[in-house]
Amino acid sequence: MTVALWATAAALVAVSLQGQVTAQVVDAAATTWWRPRLGYKFQYQLKMAFDVKRDFIPGVQARQRGASTWPGRRGAEIGREPPPPAEWVYLIDGFEATNADVAVILSKGFFPICYFSAGSYEDWRPDKGLFQASDYGSKLSGWAGEFWLDVRSANVKVIMTARMKMCKAKGFVGIDPDNVDAFANPSGFPLTAADQLAYNKWLAATAHGLGLAVGLKNDVGQIQDLVGDFDYFVNE
Template sequence: MRDQVATRVTGRPVALPVTVLMLLVVLAGCTSAPESAPDGRPAAGRWQPEPGTDWQWQLSGRLDTTVDAPVYDIDGFEHDAAQVAGLHRKGRKVICYLSTGAWEEFRPDADDFPAAVLGKSNGWAGERWLDIRRTDVLQPLMEARIAMCAKKGFDAVEPDNMDGYRNRTGFPLTAADQLRYNRLIAGVAHRHGLSVGLKNDLPQIPQLVGDFDFAVNEQCAQYEECAQLSPFVKAGKAVFHVEYELPLARFCDGSRRLGLSSLLKKYELGVWRRQCPAAGN
């Protein structure tokens, strides 16, 4: 979500018992995944999308598996293991979209979030910012969500609402709070064998590029911020980028120069997409 921009869908997975949630946390602490190298380059053993990799981002409507793109980013609650496996049979890698920084009343685990961690609305009906300082509460809940993605066979996670410190959340969140929480989420994903993308949060890219395997960005061209994503590209990590309001002619040349994987999408993030044409076309 870019500040107040996002798409909302509903899901009905089975909620995990509290005992299972805590067991997941204990087991996660007993294993570790290789971290990125000091220069931010990807660690071995996880899927690593390279700069310029084409992608499809669909968070609403019936999933269309015929789009000719090697990477799909889809809602983790809404899609089951069979759909992920179907995409894999077509040679696709699949990213699991989750909200990790905001509460959504329509998710099946919504009642597991205590009122004390729910802040102000993030601008979408039924959604509220989370107090990311309360990692004692949020880590087991996010562990269960990310474990769900791994069990369904996803290759990666796209955690959304990861820049609450830049918004009016109802909590006195600091940049340090956000760094701690974002690294926590990245670590959980890696322990479950999943790659993880940094969503927006441009100011903290220099500190976080080594913790994340790719980036997902909305509207960096419209706000003249795309150059801030260069550390990911320099580290050999894809930047999956969308614009909603600019025509292709306004951002594709710049995207090619920077090595971004850019699309024009509509705000509802349905099937519709437009790719940047190849250079010279």
């Protein structure tokens, strides 16, 4: 599926999977990590066992970037990028992608984003044994083998930090942490809006500390409180 995301380095954006887009632009300081800009489109491809040679969609095209638009440049240069072509941002599963997959996506002129769940325990992930029984609660409705996490848990933060470091090591330029609205769902924990806000701010700060962009998935009720922390916002 292809999702168009209209964003700037300082945009409050809501995007639906049906293509409905609304945006409110706000001011933000320059950063030292990559951030999406107005006109970027997001290609979500979360197929399990993703193989870039087999699964990369050739119909989603991007122009080659010059040195001035390559990830890792200084933050002050970000605002001087030329208007981008269409599909530049490619989101894939962080666990399934290899370093080689990410390198190929970069070589094709795309910005690769690392998807993982930051708010749920998934019983098929390789790091599932690191979670404590007290870390996960109720099942996510409609998703087999997936349970809400207690975002107050220090152990959960240790695991999520390791996941973000994995994304960085594989060469991704940003992360797309999913399920960060447990407080608004029957999670099995007495989570408050303040608990969720603190966790989401922690996620953003940790990602930025690693030089990664970070997006807010859903949690639309807290966007106004998080617009200064996240680089893009997606609402399914």
